[in-house]
Amino acid sequence: MGAQPTVSDVAGAAGVSRQTVSNVLNAPEIVRPETRERVQAAILSLGYRPHASARRLRTQKSSTIGIRLDPMTQDGISGSILDRFLHALTEQADRLGLRVLLFTAADTAGEIEQFRRLSDAADVDAFVLTSTFHGDPRTEWLIEHRQSFVTFGRPWGIHDMTDPQHLWVDVDGRAGVREATRHLLERGARRVGFIGWPSGSGTGDDRREGWLEAMREGAVVGESELGRLQTATEDRVAFGADAMRRLRDQAGPDGLDGVVCVSDSLALGALAVCGGTLPVIGYDNTPVAASLGFSSVEQPLDEVASGVLELLTGAHGGRVQPGSAVDDPRHRLVVPRLVVRDGPPLIAPR
Structure with missing residues (x-):
């Protein structure tokens, strides 16, 4: 079986840009009728089928997920975990037709200011947060401003297992x-x-x-x-x-x-x-x-990235409304595994 046709394939066949194809799929009323018909004909001839869950996020603004690039740690060892998570998230998002926008911030206050700037400019549709902690003001700001988001890490200290407005994925440490x-x-x-x-x-x-x-x-x-x-x-x-x-x-x-x-x-x-x-x-x-x-x-960072994207693009769309009747799980707790290697000899049983 050949590869499934992509938005780029449709754009090439119709002689339009990728953005025009996206507009036909998500906001057809803004596309000129003759252009819309040409794109729809290309979709039919190629058998292109948009990814349903990715479209749920794309129908907002930019098809883009924002995530902070944490500062390098002093020894750079533990920081490699977030690097691997970013790689897995970006790779899996690309397969859904989504982009990941990296931004920097010196501290929590700076990250919230970035949230404000990016959301005001409609540069991103949702945020992914890492390194959660007790009383994290970032999640409070995002909930208050009705932003879609998922955290890699539980919202420690605020009924972390069941908080209905906070979608999270974590590893069971x-x-x-x-x-x-x-x-x-x-x-x-x-x-x-x-x-x-x-x-x-x-x-x-x-x-x-x-x-x-x-x-x-x-x-x-x-x-x-x-x-x-x-x-x-x-x-x-x-x-x-x-x-x-x-x-x-x-x-x-x-x-x-x-x-x-x-x-x-x-x-x-x-x-x-x-x-x-x-x-x-x-x-x-x-x-x-x-x-x-x-x-x-x-x-298992691939599983974490997959869980984050499921919560962002699935039934919740990265945000749970009060009184929502959606029954889909709002949290994912992923089980890690021990990798055993030859090291110093273990002591004999006593």
């Missing part, structure tokens, strides 16, 4: 870290430490809960010991090394049998300190984890 911790426990570890982010990070707190659940289920150490087996720091390789030293001191004479980290950046710092004497598992499965050969939890 708790499940991922729980699987990583269970993996070490099943291989004979008892005292598995955890290096996380400071309390208050929705994503970091969620991943920490996965470690706690696995440790409590395993019942290998007492509840009082769990506090000594965890520490938190900002997401930098050097800080991960400092946290590993601190965790090792806290663990006392019984020591550690392995460590699970909230990110690959912190895992790399931990590995630099323990020198391969302990198994360390990271999170994000970045190229660094693959090249150095340590295990890490992988976020």
Whole structure:
């Protein structure tokens, strides 16, 4: 079976621009009758069929989705996750006939100002937000101004699982870290430490809960010991090394049998300190984890991008109206997977 004809094919056959074809499909009343008839004849002869869900978004203004390009992180490791997400989103949007517009902003206030500028100029039809956090003012602004949007990340702190006006896709970090911790426990570890982010990070707190659940289920150490087996720091390789030293001191004479980290950046710092004497598992499965050969939890970013586009172009169209009768799911929680690699030898069962 040959490739399906595209808007470009129709435009070429009719001798018009892609925009004229789009106008015939979405606003035929603004196209001259003779031009409209020529385009419609080309559509029939080629057998072109517009993608129904993509048209739902295209019937607004620009066929364009806006997303902020986050600043580069200091070590550039964890930032690669958003780069991969952007690539997946752009690739999948293109197959739907949609474009992705990248913009920059120094901070949250600057991002909201970009929302205002782009929406006032009708440059985009919808927004995708990343790096959500407690009390995120960006989502409040978008809801208040009736903008279509989906977030990669839950709206932490505002009834995140059920908020009807906030469409989101997220990766189940708790499940991922729980699987990583269970993996070490099943291989004979008892005292598995955890290096996380400071309390208050929705994503970091969620991943920490996965470690706690696995440790409590395993019942290998007492509840009082769990506090000594965890520490938190900002997401930098050097800080991960400092946290590993601190965790090792806290663990006392019984020591550690392995460590699970909230990110690959912190895992790399931990590995630099323990020198391969302990198994360390990271999170994000970045190229660094693959090249150095340590295990890490992988976020299925293709599934995340697919979920974002489903919510933007499906029945909700990126926005849920109060009292909406649409029953389609408003949220997607994607399950990550643990990628196990040969690393330092695991300890023998006790």
